[in-house]
Amino acid sequence: MKNDYPEKIRSARVYEVAEKTPLEYQPNLSARLNNRIMLKREDTQPVFSFKLRGAYNKMAHLSQEALAKGVIAASAGNHAQGVALAAQKLGCRAVIVMPTTTPQIKVDAVQRRGAEVVLYGDSYSDAYVHALELEKSEGLTFVHPYDDPDVIAGQGTIAMEILDQHPEPIEAIFCCVGGGGLIAGIAAYVKAVRPEIKIIGVEAVDADAMTRSLQKGERVMLDQVGLFADGAAVKQVGVHTFALCQAYVDEMIVVDNDSICAAIKDVFEDTRSILEPAGALATAGIKEYIKRHQLSGKTLIGIASGANMNFDRLRFIAERAEIGEKREAVFAVTIPEEPGAFKAFCRLLGNRSITEFNYRYSDAREAHIFVGIAIHDHEEAIKLIENLKSHGLPAIDLTDNEMAKLHLRHLVGGHAPQAEHEVVYRFEFPEKPGALMNFLDTMGHDWNISLFHYRNHGADFGRVLVGIQVPPQEKQEFDAFLKTLGYPYWEETGNPAYRLFLG
Numbered sequence: 001m002k003n004d005y006p007e008k009i010r011s012a013r014v015y016e017v018a019e020k021t022p023l024e025y026q027p028n029l030s031a032r033l034n035n036r037i038m039l040k041r042e043d044t045q046p047v048f049s050f051k052l053r054g055a056y057n058k059m060a061h062l063s064q065e066a067l068a069k070g071v072i073a074a075s076a077g078n079h080a081q082g083v084a085l086a087a088q089k090l091g092c093r094a095v096i097v098m099p100t101t102t103p104q105i106k107v108d109a110v111q112r113r114g115a116e117v118v119l120y121g122d123s124y125s126d127a128y129v130h131a132l133e134l135e136k137s138e139g140l141t142f143v144h145p146y147d148d149p150d151v152i153a154g155q156g157t158i159a160m161e162i163l164d165q166h167p168e169p170i171e172a173i174f175c176c177v178g179g180g181g182l183i184a185g186i187a188a189y190v191k192a193v194r195p196e197i198k199i200i201g202v203e204a205v206d207a208d209a210m211t212r213s214l215q216k217g218e219r220v221m222l223d224q225v226g227l228f229a230d231g232a233a234v235k236q237v238g239v240h241t242f243a244l245c246q247a248y249v250d251e252m253i254v255v256d257n258d259s260i261c262a263a264i265k266d267v268f269e270d271t272r273s274i275l276e277p278a279g280a281l282a283t284a285g286i287k288e289y290i291k292r293h294q295l296s297g298k299t300l301i302g303i304a305s306g307a308n309m310n311f312d313r314l315r316f317i318a319e320r321a322e323i324g325e326k327r328e329a330v331f332a333v334t335i336p337e338e339p340g341a342f343k344a345f346c347r348l349l350g351n352r353s354i355t356e357f358n359y360r361y362s363d364a365r366e367a368h369i370f371v372g373i374a375i376h377d378h379e380e381a382i383k384l385i386e387n388l389k390s391h392g393l394p395a396i397d398l399t400d401n402e403m404a405k406l407h408l409r410h411l412v413g414g415h416a417p418q419a420e421h422e423v424v425y426r427f428e429f430p431e432k433p434g435a436l437m438n439f440l441d442t443m444g445h446d447w448n449i450s451l452f453h454y455r456n457h458g459a460d461f462g463r464v465l466v467g468i469q470v471p472p473q474e475k476q477e478f479d480a481f482l483k484t485l486g487y488p489y490w491e492e493t494g495n496p497a498y499r500l501f502l503g
Helices: 007-012 027-033 052-060 066-068 078-090 103-110 124-138 149-165 181-195 209-216 239-248 255-270 278-293 313-323 341-348 379-388 402-406 433-444 472-484 496-501
Strands: 024-027 034-041 073-075 096-100 116-119 172-176 200-204 250-253 299-304 329-336 354-361 366-374 395-397 422-430 446-453 460-470 489-491
Touching: 007 149, 007 181, 007 329, 024 149, 027 034, 027 124, 027 255, 027 278, 027 313, 034 149, 034 255, 052 078, 052 149, 073 078, 078 096, 078 103, 078 395, 096 103, 096 124, 103 116, 124 181, 124 255, 149 181, 149 239, 172 181, 172 278, 181 200, 181 239, 181 472, 200 209, 200 278, 209 239, 209 250, 250 255, 250 278, 255 313, 313 329, 329 341, 329 402, 329 496, 341 366, 341 379, 366 496, 395 496, 402 422, 402 460, 422 446, 422 472
Parallel strands: 034 299, 073 096, 096 116, 172 200, 172 299, 200 250
Antiparallel strands: 024 034, 329 366, 329 395, 354 366, 422 460, 422 489, 446 460
């Protein structure tokens, strides 16, 4: 394909609002990974994200007539702030349609820039459809968050800065991918100027629209997306961005939420800055890429794309970072119910730190312990379990057990022999005001709930663990009832963590 983006990028109008951000060496991460890791600090922009580059370049190229009428955008986050700032600078009206679930801190940030906020619908998709309606009815110009050549060119100025700042050899540049505007602009410029540099896209495991699209050779529409890395949660990538990624992106990497949490901590340890989940995708991708390709001594650059973090997510991130880094293992261990047994167990752990310890009396013969242990890597966890078993202490690794990590470690209680015919299920529902009450209303039925655990993690989904007493003759009716709820669910009745501590 003909690549006219380098010229578009060189002539892009971004520096009336955007800053040339620093390219910073990450000493701690580099030492740990045995490679030279550098971050392009787009989180230091005036709106704490790269998005103002593309928004301003698009709007600066509009006619005076279009600017006089105003612009409209749909966004729950960084694009909204970029459009609002650009409108403030250009002196034009800006209407931003945001989902009703948008945190107030983000609504306030947009309104402080002078933009009009319209709250509509429960999701970005609802807001997007409404924005298109307002575009027509009010004669406004729609500013797309990613699928627009001027927006793509604005984001591509990041690549121009990187190559100016680091003319030495670069193995690869890593970009978070949502709709694809950032990586499309960077890839189009880099491949025209320094084609030997690899361009690697990074997506969250539950929002991997670009990865699937490139694999299939056409744009794929996801049924749903996880919202933890909400700045990169898009059901379908753009037409322009997909074509550019097909031509110029070398590889895609998909990472899970625990890996993203670990990457946020990695960046904090080097910069004392806290990236939003989407902003840390590039760092998580760098770590996975090094492991996948066994690299050492290479220069790898990641785009720290944003830092608009909801404060209430920090609890969830801190809790999962050590697991994502494979520096904490979570075990269930059975020890004899006798004096000195716990001390003997602790002695087997050596000088390792115990990060969490939960114990409940089981019976006169044995006790079950839920324990978190600081480790250096996964291999150490495997050896530790083998050592415990060799000393007659059965142990189960629960580090990758979602029920154990999300619920069990926070539950108070234990076995309930009186809860006959108990079945246990995990449910997920989109987290928004009133979501738990809606779930409880939906669950209203004649079966007795014998266990219930819910904790607001500041994450994308509310997660509930429910125990329900269902006589065997009613199981078929109950299974049919579950299908009518409309929530994703997983049966956990056979989960070893449940059987040891609660069943």
